[in-house]
Amino acid sequence: MKELKKCFVILAFALVSMVMAVSCHEPVPEPEPEPVVLKDYNFDLFVCAVKHGGMSKNKNGTYVRSVSALTADQPRVEFTGKGIDITEDYTLESITRGKYYYQVPQKATGGFVKFHIERDAAGEERIVEDAEVPFKDNVYSARKYTHAWIGDSTTLVIVGTAAKTTKIIWSKLAESNMAVQSEGTFDISLPEGFGAFSTSGLLTYRKSDGKLYYFYLTKPAAGLSDAATSVTHIAVIDPATMKVESDTAVPASVMEETAGSAYGELMQNMIMQDEAGNLYVAGMITVNDQEMGILRRIPVGSKTFDPSWNGFPNPEGKLLTVQYLGDGKALSYSRDESLGTKIDSKSHFYSIINLTDGSRSRVKYNGTDLQYCGGRFSQRSVVVNGKAYIGVGGEVEGEAEATYPTIYIYDCKTGAVEKGVELSKGFCFDIIRAMETE
Numbered sequence: 001m002k003e004l005k006k007c008f009v010i011l012a013f014a015l016v017s018m019v020m021a022v023s024c025h026e027p028v029p030e031p032e033p034e035p036v037v038l039k040d041y042n043f044d045l046f047v048c049a050v051k052h053g054g055m056s057k058n059k060n061g062t063y064v065r066s067v068s069a070l071t072a073d074q075p076r077v078e079f080t081g082k083g084i085d086i087t088e089d090y091t092l093e094s095i096t097r098g099k100y101y102y103q104v105p106q107k108a109t110g111g112f113v114k115f116h117i118e119r120d121a122a123g124e125e126r127i128v129e130d131a132e133v134p135f136k137d138n139v140y141s142a143r144k145y146t147h148a149w150i151g152d153s154t155t156l157v158i159v160g161t162a163a164k165t166t167k168i169i170w171s172k173l174a175e176s177n178m179a180v181q182s183e184g185t186f187d188i189s190l191p192e193g194f195g196a197f198s199t200s201g202l203l204t205y206r207k208s209d210g211k212l213y214y215f216y217l218t219k220p221a222a223g224l225s226d227a228a229t230s231v232t233h234i235a236v237i238d239p240a241t242m243k244v245e246s247d248t249a250v251p252a253s254v255m256e257e258t259a260g261s262a263y264g265e266l267m268q269n270m271i272m273q274d275e276a277g278n279l280y281v282a283g284m285i286t287v288n289d290q291e292m293g294i295l296r297r298i299p300v301g302s303k304t305f306d307p308s309w310n311g312f313p314n315p316e317g318k319l320l321t322v323q324y325l326g327d328g329k330a331l332s333y334s335r336d337e338s339l340g341t342k343i344d345s346k347s348h349f350y351s352i353i354n355l356t357d358g359s360r361s362r363v364k365y366n367g368t369d370l371q372y373c374g375g376r377f378s379q380r381s382v383v384v385n386g387k388a389y390i391g392v393g394g395e396v397e398g399e400a401e402a403t404y405p406t407i408y409i410y411d412c413k414t415g416a417v418e419k420g421v422e423l424s425k426g427f428c429f430d431i432i433r434a435m436e437t438e
Helices: 002-025
Strands: 041-049 062-067 095-097 100-103 111-119 125-134 146-150 155-162 167-174 180-185 194-197 202-206 211-220 231-237 244-249 271-273 279-287 290-298 319-326 329-335 348-354 360-362 381-384 387-392 406-411 417-422 427-436
Touching (some): 041 111, 062 125, 155 202, 202 279, 271 319, 279 319, 319 348, 329 381, 381 427, 387 427
Antiparallel strands (some): 041 062, 095 100, 100 111, 111 125, 146 155, 155 167, 194 211, 202 211, 231 244, 319 329, 348 360, 387 406, 406 417
């Protein structure tokens, strides 16, 4: 009997050791956290004069106002004689977290700035700069970089290109004061026959495997035939050492180019993650000589796209933004190519994607589709505390034809849509951001 017990103990110990050994080498993916709930926050609304802005497409004037709520019981948001004119000093494109903005500004500082928008007792807004730090060796241009947060959001990673876009550089900044902690160049070289990288690419951190994912484009060298095409790559990076662990070329049939390859996610959301840690990326492929949207997924445990999965089948045109709503649903902003392809064309619209089967339906209010919008480089939607705030309308077509931009509020659980606040006429509505007040 003692020998039997002894054998049982040895067997149990062996089994535990085997489990521990497997766990050490093959960690079980950690689910992504639930969406952050903001307790005290304002909405910052950005508009442009005359034409839609974004990516330096409009120099006519960019203005921002901060409001406490976007519900229908709020007074119409006026911009004439109100708000902050950021045209000369700052860009629409910015990194945001908490109550702060982080960017390489329009003004020639030769570095990074951190600022927030403050309202006084009379409701007047002003910009307060919290930090301004010069570049070290790595130099970035306004708008032309991508980013990710690591270390429980205490470290900001910036990635861009240098040497006429022939090398990819990175910098780590301290969130608190924007100090450059470290910087370097990725060990990524242009393949033979290729002459440049995309300006910024897309960068994100996936907690389920603790890696940075960098999506970038290699462009054919000058002088190659017209048949030569760009190629998207996925580089997986160790955030501690910034070493490239793998670099995979994506077949053109899977994705030709990610959305936002030139400007990152400084304005628009093109990457999202679900509760399980699956990673989704908006992009494009060519169909009948037209650029059409596609939504690919890197499943948890994998480091490349699943070529059999497409969350945006039968596209009408380009897929411009995606945002995860929870429970396997996403909000998309895309374009119907048949209605126009210019920045100000009224051809852009919002849909809800069912990620289980790729089906999607237009966002409706009282049974009617939300109207088509101008603004290719726009992020008029933000998801906060279980609701998506969606802005439409407001294109400037002459005083008689101008309409009030309007916010609609989508309940992520129920799918119910209510009408929210209006904005004043005469401006093109481009961005909503939810910013903490403390």
